[in-house]
Amino acid sequence: MTPIITAFEQSPDHGTGQARDMRVRWALEEMNQPYDVRLVSFSEMKEPAHLALHPFGQIPTYEKGDLTLFESGAIVFHIAERHGGLLPDDANARWRAITWMFAALNTVEPPLVDREVAMLQERDKPWYEQRQPVVEDRARKRLDELSRRLGDADWLDGTFTAGDLLMVGVLFRSKDSGILEEYPNLSAYVARGEARPAFMRAFAAQLTVFTTVQPSK
Numbered sequence: 001m002t003p004i005i006t007a008f009e010q011s012p013d014h015g016t017g018q019a020r021d022m023r024v025r026w027a028l029e030e031m032n033q034p035y036d037v038r039l040v041s042f043s044e045m046k047e048p049a050h051l052a053l054h055p056f057g058q059i060p061t062y063e064k065g066d067l068t069l070f071e072s073g074a075i076v077f078h079i080a081e082r083h084g085g086l087l088p089d090d091a092n093a094r095w096r097a098i099t100w101m102f103a104a105l106n107t108v109e110p111p112l113v114d115r116e117v118a119m120l121q122e123r124d125k126p127w128y129e130q131r132q133p134v135v136e137d138r139a140r141k142r143l144d145e146l147s148r149r150l151g152d153a154d155w156l157d158g159t160f161t162a163g164d165l166l167m168v169g170v171l172f173r174s175k176d177s178g179i180l181e182e183y184p185n186l187s188a189y190v191a192r193g194e195a196r197p198a199f200m201r202a203f204a205a206q207l208t209v210f211t212t213v214q215p216s217k
């Protein structure tokens with residue numbers, strides 16, 4: 001049975017890997033698992049049919065048979081569990097990979113997203129100039145720590161795992177904002193992720209949406 005995921009019909013980044021369906025596409029591509037994509041407009045995401053799949057009216061969702069999931073991390077976890085290859089067989093290594101999945105989404109992503117939202121959406125606020133250094137410091141602290149832990153290793157814990165997939169996905173989003181360039185080992189880590197054939201296929205598929213789909217509303 002072919003899973004169906006949802007993605008933006010019109011993404012603000014023009015389909016260049018920022019929206020979170022990218023992680024799901026990447027995981028599916030790593031498994032060579034074919035998938036269908038249902039594109040949704042911003043208004044459709046808030047309608048009952050989509051809210052039945054995703055209580056917060058967002059993308060991505062994942063449907064396969066009688067299973068419906070939301071949250072990109074849970075979807076990637078499910079794909080990794082079902083197919084093997086993204087989680088090590090050794091029990092301890094597997095738990096460490098899962099730990100990195102949570103670390104990517106719970107510890108590294110929030111300060112990076114906070115910084116991005118501040119820069120893109122809050123520049124006109126009267127408190128922006130005061131708050132921004134605090135937001136920058138929080139993001140740099142996390143990247144300092146992650147950079148120190150990664151060191152000169154290729155991946156976070158030996159071989160490439162779902163933990164790396166999510167961590168690279170999180171860092172990729174900050175790539176164009178300049179901050180990642182301050183960390184050569186993290187930049188190289190993201191570049192290694194981007195060089196994976198599965199990443200490239202996922203990226204191309206997301207980009208194709210922007211170049212071919214006409215908005216419905």
Ligand code: GTB
Nearest residue numbers: 011012013014018019020057058059060071072073
């Ligand atoms: N925690 C959830 C997950 O990981 O699945 C978060 C899902 C989420 O934030 N979805 C966003 C969404 O549906 C798209 S990814 N937003 C619509 C809404 O909330 O109404 C966030 C995103 C979107 C676009 C860009 N971009 O174009 O640069 C970057 C990130």
